[in-house]
Amino acid sequence: MTQTLIDPLHSFIESGQPVRREEVPDQLEGTDYVKERLIEPTECPTCNNGIIIVDESEDTYEIRCHSNHFRTVEKSDRIRYLPSFHRFLQDIAGKLKTDLITTDDSNLPRYVIGETSRDLLVYLVYSPRHYEDTVKDIYEDAIERGNPSILITPKDTISDIVELQFLFSTGHLVQAVPFKKIDESGLLSDYADTALQVEQLDENVMRRRFGEDVEELRKKVKANPKYILSILSNIRMLRENGEIGRGSGELLENTAEAVFMHLFPTQPERGGEADSGANLPDNVFYLWEEGSYGHIDYEPILGLVDTKSGQEANFGQEKVRGKHDDYVEGARKISFKHGSVGHIFLVLDIDGQQEIKFYDRMQDDYEENMYMIVLTLDALITIFSAYLSSVVSNELKLNAASFNRAIYPLFHRDTYNSEPFVHLRRVFREVGQQPEEYRMKLLERPGLMVINRDVVIEHFNTLIEGPTELEEILNRYFQ
Numbered sequence: 001m002t003q004t005l006i007d008p009l010h011s012f013i014e015s016g017q018p019v020r021r022e023e024v025p026d027q028l029e030g031t032d033y034v035k036e037r038l039i040e041p042t043e044c045p046t047c048n049n050g051i052i053i054v055d056e057s058e059d060t061y062e063i064r065c066h067s068n069h070f071r072t073v074e075k076s077d078r079i080r081y082l083p084s085f086h087r088f089l090q091d092i093a094g095k096l097k098t099d100l101i102t103t104d105d106s107n108l109p110r111y112v113i114g115e116t117s118r119d120l121l122v123y124l125v126y127s128p129r130h131y132e133d134t135v136k137d138i139y140e141d142a143i144e145r146g147n148p149s150i151l152i153t154p155k156d157t158i159s160d161i162v163e164l165q166f167l168f169s170t171g172h173l174v175q176a177v178p179f180k181k182i183d184e185s186g187l188l189s190d191y192a193d194t195a196l197q198v199e200q201l202d203e204n205v206m207r208r209r210f211g212e213d214v215e216e217l218r219k220k221v222k223a224n225p226k227y228i229l230s231i232l233s234n235i236r237m238l239r240e241n242g243e244i245g246r247g248s249g250e251l252l253e254n255t256a257e258a259v260f261m262h263l264f265p266t267q268p269e270r271g272g273e274a275d276s277g278a279n280l281p282d283n284v285f286y287l288w289e290e291g292s293y294g295h296i297d298y299e300p301i302l303g304l305v306d307t308k309s310g311q312e313a314n315f316g317q318e319k320v321r322g323k324h325d326d327y328v329e330g331a332r333k334i335s336f337k338h339g340s341v342g343h344i345f346l347v348l349d350i351d352g353q354q355e356i357k358f359y360d361r362m363q364d365d366y367e368e369n370m371y372m373i374v375l376t377l378d379a380l381i382t383i384f385s386a387y388l389s390s391v392v393s394n395e396l397k398l399n400a401a402s403f404n405r406a407i408y409p410l411f412h413r414d415t416y417n418s419e420p421f422v423h424l425r426r427v428f429r430e431v432g433q434q435p436e437e438y439r440m441k442l443l444e445r446p447g448l449m450v451i452n453r454d455v456v457i458e459h460f461n462t463l464i465e466g467p468t469e470l471e472e473i474l475n476r477y478f479q
Helices: 003-015 085-095 131-145 159-168 185-210 215-221 227-240 251-263 320-333 354-365 375-388 390-400 401-412 419-426 434-443 452-464 469-477
Strands: 035-039 051-056 058-063 070-074 081-084 100-104 111-116 121-125 149-153 173-176 283-287 301-308 339-348 370-376 448-451
Touching: 003 081, 058 111, 081 173, 085 100, 085 121, 085 185, 111 131, 121 131, 131 149, 131 159, 131 173, 131 251, 149 185, 159 173, 159 227, 159 375, 173 185, 173 419, 185 227, 185 251, 185 375, 185 390, 185 452, 227 251, 227 375, 251 283, 251 301, 251 401, 301 320, 301 452, 320 339, 339 375, 354 434, 354 448, 370 375, 375 390, 375 401, 375 452, 390 401, 419 452, 448 452
Parallel strands: 121 149, 149 173, 301 339, 339 370, 370 448
Antiparallel strands: 035 081, 051 058, 058 070, 100 111, 111 121, 283 301
């Protein structure tokens, strides 16, 4: 599917009905995106009343209407053209780095479903009489199947769909996509990778813990992602689709605050938009746990969070003086000398390699116990999904004694750079230009931590597969 075909396909699918040949968009004529169908007559050509077909030949229908008109209808006049949903879904599957296995059109004229080789579903809304009810049915189907899904709507906005998604608490399970965004394969594949890896982590833990027969277990213990996760999973698409104003970071800021409230002690409704006029970070949280049974005390961390809701965090234009230097100065004023200060940026994506240059500009303002973390949105979604999943969070706690201890290395510079976790330093985000140079620069800066989804998944898998002393203790009870 080329860019030039996106608009014609959109209008063809948005029309929601079979059309005559002359109504097929010119760009699609003769392509395999269009298929021909013979449509039986349903109305009398004379009076428009309903009809019955009294006879049929190879070329004609003989009809009689309720007003007793007898007419002959040429089959050639009943040829209509509609989208090839299978061909369209094949292209979408390709953008998701997978193959289309089957197309289920049994729910037409409301929606079609594409099943892919990555266990990812694609729903395409087509000609629903009741749009909202159709979307609800799709969410119910996706929840019942339990597969990460893409929902493509012919509408230009997804705000109304996202509102329904909040009600259904589908979380990261379903990503709504306006038709005009389907050519942004990077955006779609990023969602698919995050959702599939989160689901796979959950599956791996359940199978490791409970064996292969997990279907009944899934129904009982797999927590449906909550409203917060639903919002997080849709923020990037809402931003990319222009449904969040470029000057407003309030949605991401408030949602991230809710996540940090779940994970850490924090001060709600302070900072950022809530403290308009004050030079404060969007959120401040505290992470510390006392040691118990062989676990050392973890050094306290004061997290200063700045959310960047733009499509890309432009660190090149981020101010140090009069903003971020004030943030870290505030940590000094409360004499936070017996712990660490994590200067954290929550971002959707990063413009080039600008985080390295910004980190270098901050060096004069960082004390020895201060460092910088770039936390991507997909990393936060992965962390929070694990937190909400009873099986994954329990597995992590068997290794680390608590969920906070499990994620501690992702927020503490010295732990992140210590020998047990040094492999995480070798998990890099993708950059478009000079990737080897970028990796070397990052390795030379231990005080700069870039935590993306792949880092989180790697860390969780290492913990889950490692020895669990607490599990051995619990097992002794049952011996």
